[in-house]
Amino acid sequence: MGNDGRSCIMPSSQGHRDTMNNRPVPKISLIDAEKTYRSSSGETQTALEKARIDINEGEFVCLVGPSGCGKSTVINLMAGFEQPTGGSVTIDGKPVVAPDPDHIMLFQDYGLFPWKTALDNVLFGLKCRGVREGEAKKKALAALDSVGLATYANRHPHELSGGMKQRVSLARALAVEPSVLFMDEPFGALDAFTKLHLQDELLELRKKRLLTVVFVTHDLDEAIYLGDRVVLMAPNPGRFVNIMEIEMATPRSRTDERFDRYRKELLTAFDLVHRQSSMISKTLVTERIQQDGSGI
Amino acid sequence: MPDKVLKVAIPVSAVAAFLLLWHAAASFYPLEQFPRPLQVALAIVELVKAGRLAGDIGISLFRLVVAYSAAVCCAVPMGILLGRCPACLRGIDPLVQLLRPISPIAWFPLAVLWFGIGNAPAIFIIFIASFFPVLMGTVGAIKTIPESYYKVSRNFGAKPSLVMVSIIIPAAFPGIMTGLRIALGTAWIHLVAGEMLGADSGLGFLIIDARNFLRTDLIMAGMILVGMLGLILNSLISLAENLINRQWGMTGGAA
Ligand SMILES: Nc1ncnc2c1ncn2[C@@H]1O[C@H](COP(=O)(O)OP(=O)(O)OP(=O)(O)O)[C@@H](O)[C@H]1O
Ligand SMILES: [Mg+2]
Numbered sequence: 001m002g003n004d005g006r007s008c009i010m011p012s013s014q015g016h017r018d019t020m021n022n023r024p025v026p027k028i029s030l031i032d033a034e035k036t037y038r039s040s041s042g043e044t045q046t047a048l049e050k051a052r053i054d055i056n057e058g059e060f061v062c063l064v065g066p067s068g069c070g071k072s073t074v075i076n077l078m079a080g081f082e083q084p085t086g087g088s089v090t091i092d093g094k095p096v097v098a099p100d101p102d103h104i105m106l107f108q109d110y111g112l113f114p115w116k117t118a119l120d121n122v123l124f125g126l127k128c129r130g131v132r133e134g135e136a137k138k139k140a141l142a143a144l145d146s147v148g149l150a151t152y153a154n155r156h157p158h159e160l161s162g163g164m165k166q167r168v169s170l171a172r173a174l175a176v177e178p179s180v181l182f183m184d185e186p187f188g189a190l191d192a193f194t195k196l197h198l199q200d201e202l203l204e205l206r207k208k209r210l211l212t213v214v215f216v217t218h219d220l221d222e223a224i225y226l227g228d229r230v231v232l233m234a235p236n237p238g239r240f241v242n243i244m245e246i247e248m249a250t251p252r253s254r255t256d257e258r259f260d261r262y263r264k265e266l267l268t269a270f271d272l273v274h275r276q277s278s279m280i281s282k283t284l285v286t287e288r289i290q291q292d293g294s295g296i
Numbered sequence: 297m298p299d300k301v302l303k304v305a306i307p308v309s310a311v312a313a314f315l316l317l318w319h320a321a322a323s324f325y326p327l328e329q330f331p332r333p334l335q336v337a338l339a340i341v342e343l344v345k346a347g348r349l350a351g352d353i354g355i356s357l358f359r360l361v362v363a364y365s366a367a368v369c370c371a372v373p374m375g376i377l378l379g380r381c382p383a384c385l386r387g388i389d390p391l392v393q394l395l396r397p398i399s400p401i402a403w404f405p406l407a408v409l410w411f412g413i414g415n416a417p418a419i420f421i422i423f424i425a426s427f428f429p430v431l432m433g434t435v436g437a438i439k440t441i442p443e444s445y446y447k448v449s450r451n452f453g454a455k456p457s458l459v460m461v462s463i464i465i466p467a468a469f470p471g472i473m474t475g476l477r478i479a480l481g482t483a484w485i486h487l488v489a490g491e492m493l494g495a496d497s498g499l500g501f502l503i504i505d506a507r508n509f510l511r512t513d514l515i516m517a518g519m520i521l522v523g524m525l526g527l528i529l530n531s532l533i534s535l536a537e538n539l540i541n542r543q544w545g546m547t548g549g550a551a
Contacts, residue, residue, distance in 0.1 A: 081450075098450075101452050101453040103451075104452070113466070115543060128449070128454040156543070
């Protein structure tokens with residue numbers, strides 16, 4: 001096996017290029033991106049502090065971190081649902097000012113329309129793009145087929161399992177052939193087995209196209225299994241603390257010893273983050289932990 | 297199967313018990329003052345034979361349909377607008393909350409003064425009676441559309457017209473339907489009240505007319521007819537509501 005985790009995709013070959021020095025422009029770029037909210041009591045809260053990352057075309061980046069550390073904030077900024085209060089967020093070198101059909105977001109709660117069949121849900125995305133009826137139907141069926149749901153085209157979401165619903169949502173996204181997928185805890189509500197299946201399916205689907213993926217999860221194993229890089233975030237204020245490169249070929253084995261090393265490394269960093277964040281909120285408790293010399 | 301038998305047997309015995317109780321209670325009074333079920337049944341037969349029933353029911357339903365559809369046609373678009381525009385809602389909400397608690401019955405004197413006797417006052421009253429439930433139901437339904445539907449629409453670059461037709465209206469449909477059902481019940485109640493005061497035909501007038509001739513059996517016949525038609529109307533709209541909810545997956549789709 002090669003040791004290149006991105007063997008199927010050439011990250012830089014088709015990307016935009018900086019004309020000055022002919023270096024590839026990153027697909028997605030955060031430069032000191034900040035997001036602050038003003039609470040109802042008037043004080044400002046920093047959801048994201050000076051975040052900086054370059055994501056290459058075709059790269060799979062996972063965001064992990066404790067609840068409230070700003071993972072959704074980051075992905076919403078990248079997808080254009082929110083605007084940064086400082087710094088810049090660019091895709092293909094252009095500032096992100098609004099959501100774009102070339103960058104599709106998938107949600108934990110699937111975002112399907114319950115009154116539409118699976119097929120109509122997929123067709124909705126294509127209709128928005130102005131694809132003609134006959135062609136749209138062909139594309140929608142092909143997309144459903146690619147996620148293994150061809151025979152469920154006429155079912156309504158409530159007649160589908162959680163995993164199937166997320167597959168429909170994925171088919172709807174893939175049907176419009178986006179260059180970026182944003183996924184905010186997409187498998188968070190699924191049982192362990194379905195989750196493993198969908199992880200593999202996602203990797204499989206990605207092989208067939210040049211797709212940049214930003215994937216939020218609170219499952220460290222999932223992040224290591226999927227990501228080319230894993231970004232660890234910390235709360236109060238939300239920030240990037242650690243960007244870890246996963247240098248393992250896909251498909252990865254969770255029982256591989258290298259997998260274990262990454263897991264340990266990430267867990268150690270995560271523990272640190274967790275301890276720091278609880279130190280802020282519960283100084284007393286943290287002091288006792290330090291006295292005991294034990295973890296959490 | 298015993299489940300199905302019980303489902304029919306219990307309501308049937310409840311009605312039978314009610315009729316028995318009614319009969320027992322009525323036997324303490326003279327027939328002209330408190331007629332028994334049998335007299336009322338005969339009165340209904342009399343109405344049918346006199347050829348009056350179809351006309352009265354017809355005119356009542358006609359007024360209901362006209363006023364109710366007018367109210368729905370005004371209140372649904374207005375509710376969608378208000379639900380989508382928080383500033384508009386804030387602006388108009390005090391006015392709505394001021395008008396809403398005024399019972400439609402309180403409009404009777406004005407309605408009769410303005411429109412005279414006939415179809416118009418009853419239609420006006422039903423309009424008012426059904427307008428507010430539909431409006432409130434629609435506003436509520438629009439406001440509870442999950443933010444994620446809009447997010448998905450924006451993400452795919454849906455045009456506003458497509459969002460309205462393909463997302464907002466269908467997403468709000470079950471909620472609007474609940475408002476429609478409540479409004480239909482309210483409308484029917486006030487229709488009869490309206491016809492008692494400002495009309496010379498219809499089921500409400502039938503009851504008032506019977507009172508003028510001291511025909512208590514006809515009064516009760518009118519009441520029973522009003523109740524039965526209300527039951528039928530409610531069943532029809534509930535059926536439609538259930539169908540929609542099933543389509544929308546809100547009842548788990550159990551057939
Ligand atoms: N609209 C908002 N108004 C005010 N504060 C907000 C808003 N959205 C997010 N925040 C705050 O920003 C911080 C980061 O939120 P975010 O939703 O990005 O966290 P997260 O990492 O996605 O958490 P989780 O894992 O629970 O989904 C939180 O402290 C949250 O309270
Ligand atoms: Mg989140």
